[in-house]
Amino acid sequence: MKTPFKIEEEAALVYTRKSFIIFQEELFNSLRYQARRLSLTSEAKTYGVTVHGKETPLYHVILEGSGEHATCTCHMWEFMGILCRHILCVFGKKAKLNRLPEHYVLDRWTINAKSRPIPHIPCCDVQVSVEVDEPTMRRSKSMIQLYDIVELASQSVEKHNHFTLALEKVHKEMLAMDEHVECSRVVPVNDDQIVRSQVVSNFSQTVQDPPRVPTKGRPKSLRAKNPKETQITKKRRCSICKNEGHVKNNCPSASRMRKLKVLSQRGAAEEGIREV
Incomplete structure (x- = not known):
């Protein structure tokens, strides 16, 4: 917890981790703001909210009724579904x-959002124009039934063990059904499938790739090159030995000349010492 408010502890028990971090950040930053009443009527109170020591930006918060319903000019609640600072x-x-008022806690940000049935998935008794045999519809109906069964199985250990055994039994039976169906499956070919395959083959033969459009601009191979681009670069030549492949900094002749110069200086120094 970042604040000593009770509202933060209640939000931690209701929101998911990511939603609570957003709410906690807004609650912590609310300590930096101050509110002063701008107007008062019989139906609502209007407050101006600013940062401590500053006059702008100014946000207007309107409290309605008993004070648990509020609207702000930043409209964070309308956009995100979480109260603003x-x-x-x-x-x-x-x-x-x-x-934390209950009407300001949206179900989609709570930790129990996934445990409830999804109302947008059609039930078995609803007339739907989509075919019943589609995998999506079958999966949706099975999930609706499993929500209730799992909820009952979580009530006690006996129910959970019974549900686990029954689930394993059904799983094995369905796997055996798949093996039996694959061995005895015979796919009939009717006239509609033959006509459909012919239409697809004819369509693939008539429809070809579109003609290739050349890219815009002058082709690189036809560009007139500058004479400097076609000139042959000269090889570097040493200024001491006049050979190619190196310069005077790493010339072997220069290193020998430096050694000879050092030896000659040493010899001259020794002769001077002897004369003395």
């Missing part, structure tokens, strides 16, 4: 709310 600032300092 400006409303939380007014809730904590003006409305004195120590709990």
